[in-house]
Amino acid sequence: MQSRTFIDARIHWVRDRGLDHAVEKEKHLLPFHYLKDFLIHSFPSSSATASSVPLDAISERRQDLRLPFRAIRFIRLFPNAFIEDTPDHSASSSSSSSSPPRPTIRPTDDLILIHSEELRAFESSRDNAADRLLRLLMLAPYRRLPLPLIDRLRWDLGLPCDFVRSLLPDFPDYFQISPSSGRDNLDIELVCYRKDLAVSAMEDYAMRTGGYKKGAPLAFPLHFSRGFELEKKVRKWLDEWQKLPYVSPYESGSNLPPKSDIAEKWIVGVLHEVLNMLIGKKTEMENLVLLGQHLGLPAGFRKVIAHHPGIFYISNKLRTQTVVLREAYRRDLLIVKHPMMGIRYRYIHLMHKNRNSSGKKKKDRSSRRVALSVEDDEDHEAEAEGMEEGREEEDDADYKFSESSDFESGDEESDDDDDDRVIDVNLSPPTQEIQPRIPSPIRASPIERKLLTSKIKRNEMHKVGKSNSAGANWRVPPKSRISV
Numbered sequence: 001m002q003s004r005t006f007i008d009a010r011i012h013w014v015r016d017r018g019l020d021h022a023v024e025k026e027k028h029l030l031p032f033h034y035l036k037d038f039l040i041h042s043f044p045s046s047s048a049t050a051s052s053v054p055l056d057a058i059s060e061r062r063q064d065l066r067l068p069f070r071a072i073r074f075i076r077l078f079p080n081a082f083i084e085d086t087p088d089h090s091a092s093s094s095s096s097s098s099s100p101p102r103p104t105i106r107p108t109d110d111l112i113l114i115h116s117e118e119l120r121a122f123e124s125s126r127d128n129a130a131d132r133l134l135r136l137l138m139l140a141p142y143r144r145l146p147l148p149l150i151d152r153l154r155w156d157l158g159l160p161c162d163f164v165r166s167l168l169p170d171f172p173d174y175f176q177i178s179p180s181s182g183r184d185n186l187d188i189e190l191v192c193y194r195k196d197l198a199v200s201a202m203e204d205y206a207m208r209t210g211g212y213k214k215g216a217p218l219a220f221p222l223h224f225s226r227g228f229e230l231e232k233k234v235r236k237w238l239d240e241w242q243k244l245p246y247v248s249p250y251e252s253g254s255n256l257p258p259k260s261d262i263a264e265k266w267i268v269g270v271l272h273e274v275l276n277m278l279i280g281k282k283t284e285m286e287n288l289v290l291l292g293q294h295l296g297l298p299a300g301f302r303k304v305i306a307h308h309p310g311i312f313y314i315s316n317k318l319r320t321q322t323v324v325l326r327e328a329y330r331r332d333l334l335i336v337k338h339p340m341m342g343i344r345y346r347y348i349h350l351m352h353k354n355r356n357s358s359g360k361k362k363k364d365r366s367s368r369r370v371a372l373s374v375e376d377d378e379d380h381e382a383e384a385e386g387m388e389e390g391r392e393e394e395d396d397a398d399y400k401f402s403e404s405s406d407f408e409s410g411d412e413e414s415d416d417d418d419d420d421r422v423i424d425v426n427l428s429p430p431t432q433e434i435q436p437r438i439p440s441p442i443r444a445s446p447i448e449r450k451l452l453t454s455k456i457k458r459n460e461m462h463k464v465g466k467s468n469s470a471g472a473n474w475r476v477p478p479k480s481r482i483s484v
Contacts, residue, residue, distance in 0.1 A: 011234070011306055014225040016313055018331035023282065023315040023322045025332070025348060030155055032078065032351060033344075034065045037161045039082075039107050040115060052085065052106040072103075080353050081111045114346050121339040122160060129158060130171045132277045134190070135197050137175075138250055139270065141296045143190035146180060149290060150188055156287065158279040158340040198250040200269065201276040218246035220268065222310035223326040238310075241265065249273040253296060267297055267304050268311065272325070275312075279338040281328035285314070285321035 038061065042053050058071045067074050075082045087101040107115075122129070133150070136157075137143055147164070150157075160166055168175045168188070178189045199207075202220070206212035219242040224230075230238065244262055247253065249270040256263040274291065275281055285302065292301055305312045305323060313324045328335060 011309060012228075013309070013314070014228040016225040016315075019313045019324050019326070019329060020315050020317050022324065022329060022332040024317045026344070027318055028068065028074075028077070028351070029344065029348060031066045031068060031074065032081070032347065033155070034161075035067070035074070036081070036107060036111060036115060036347075038065060039105065040112070041161070052104045055084075055103050055105055058105060075105055078351050080350055081108055082106070083108055110350055114343065114350060117346070118340070118343045121343050122158070125158075125339055126167070126170070130167065130174060131197060132157060133159070133167075133188075134171075134174050134194065136274070136277055137188065137190040138193060138198060139273065139295050140190075141252060141254075142294075143193070144178070144187045145291075145294055147177070147186040147188055149294065153278075153283070153287060153291070156278040156280060156283045158338065198248070200249055200273045202246065202269065202272065203248065215245050215247075217243050219243070220272065220308075220311050221327040224310050225313070228309065258298065263298075264304055264307070267301050268308060270295060270297060271301075271305070271323075272311065275323065275325040276328075279340050280344075281334065282322055282324040285323055288323055 039053050062071055083106050084103050086103045137145060154163060173192050176189050176191050178187050180187045202218050206218055241261055244265050247266040253266040256266055313326050315322045315324060
C-alpha cells in the first residue's frame with residue numbers, strides 16, 4: 001500500500017475576510033438564543049408570569065447559558081429582545097430589607113414572534129433534522145455517541161433545546177437512549193442503519209453531475225484565500241493526492257495503512273461530511289476534536305486540516321478557532337441556506353436593531369456593521385476591516401494548534417461576588433468625572449513642511465533683494481565714457 005508522501009513544507013495561513021465576517025457576525029448569538037429559550041420555557045404557558053423570570057434565576061445559570069459576562073450587562077445590550085421590569089421603589093420601601101428590588105426579565109413581542117417562526121421552521125424540517133442526526137451516528141464505528149456530546153453539537157445541528165423529548169421519541173426506529181459503557185452518562189444509539197443515507201455529499205454531487213462508480217477518484221473542491229500561494233512541490237503533491245481513490249466516510253478506515261495519503265483522504269472525507277451535516281457548515285475546533293475521538297479519527301488529526309487550506313478555513317475570531325467549510329460559502333454568505341439559518345439571521349437583526357448607545361462599549365461597535373450586513377452584504381469586505389478587535393494573526397503566520405485552547409469564549413470579565421448588582425435605570429446616573437482633554441500638537445505633513453520651507457526661503461531672498469536695491473541707490477554712479 002501507498003505510504004505517506006506529504007511534503008514537509010510550511011503551509012502559511014492567509015486571512016479570509018469574508019469567512020471571518022461569517023463567524024464574527026454571530027457574536028453573542030449562542031448565549032442570546034440560550035437565554036431566549038430559558039425565558040420562554042421556564043414557566044408553563046398557562047402561568048400569568050409565563051414570560052417573566054427573576055434576574056437572580058438567570059444569574060445562577062450563567063455558566064449553563066454560556067453568558068460571556070454578568071447577566072444584567074448582557075441583557076441590557078439587547079433592549080429590543082429583553083425587557084427589564086423593576087418593581088416600584090415606593091412599594092419596596094416598606095419592606096425591612098435594605099437591598100434594592102431585584103428586576104425581572106421578559107422577552108419582547110418581536111422576540112416571541114421570531115421564536116414562533118423558528119418553531120414552524122423546525123417542524124417543516126423535522127425529518128431532515130432526524131436524518132442528519134442518524135447519518136452522524138452512522139459515521140461512528142460503534143453506532144452510538146454520548147448524549148452530552150450531541151447536546152454540545154445541537155446548536156450546529158439545528159436541534160431544539162429539548163430534542164430528547166421533542167424529536168427522539170418521534171423516531172423510535174432511528175434512535176434509542178441507552179446507558180454508556182463504564183460511565184454514568186447516557187448514549188444515543190442507532191437502531192436502524194439506512195444504506196440509502198450512507199451516501200456522502202461528495203458522492204451525491206458526483207452522481208448528480210456525472211457517472212460515478214464506487215471507489216473511483218473524487219477531487220475535493222478547492223477555494224483559497226486571496227493572495228494565497230502554494231509552493232510548487234506542495235501543489236504537485238496535492239494534484240497527486242486528489243487523484244487517489246475516494247473512500248466513503250461511512251466505511252471504516254481501520255483497514256487503511258496509518259499515516260498514508262489514502263488514510264489522510266479518508267480523514268478529510270469524514271471531516272468534510274461532518275461539516276456538511278451542520279446547518280452553518282462550520283463549528284468550533286474543540287467540537288471536532290471531541291467528536292473525532294468517537295468517529296475513529298487518529299490522534300493529531302487536526303494537522304490534516306492545516307494540510308488542506310483550500311478545503312477548510314480556520315478562523316481565529318471570537319477568541320476561539322472555528323473550522324469553516326470553504327465550498328459552502330461565497331464571501332460571507334451560505335450558498336445553500338438552511339431554513340433554520342434564515343431564522344438565526346432574523347435574531348441577529350433583532351439583536352443589533354436600534355441598539356442603545358448607552359449600553360455599548362467600544363469593542364461592541366462592530367455589531368452595527370453586522371446588523372447592516374444581514375440586510376445588505378454588498379460592502380461587507382470594507383465593513384469587516386473595521387470590525388477587527390483584540391489580537392489579529394499576521395497574514396504570514398503559520399498554523400499553530402495547541403492541545404487546549406488558550407482562550408475562553410466570550411469577553412473577559414471579573415467574577416466578583418457582586419457581579420449582578422443592579423443599578424436602577426430609572427434613577428439619574430451618577431455624576432461622572434470629566435477628564436480634561438489635552439490637545440495633541442499639530443504636526444505638519446512632509447509636503448506642508450516642504451511648502452513652508454520654500455516660502456520662508458522666498459521671503460528671505462525677497463528681503464535680501466530689497467536691501468541690495470536700497471544699497472545700490474547710494475552708490476556713486478559710474479563715470480560716463482567720454483569719446484574724443
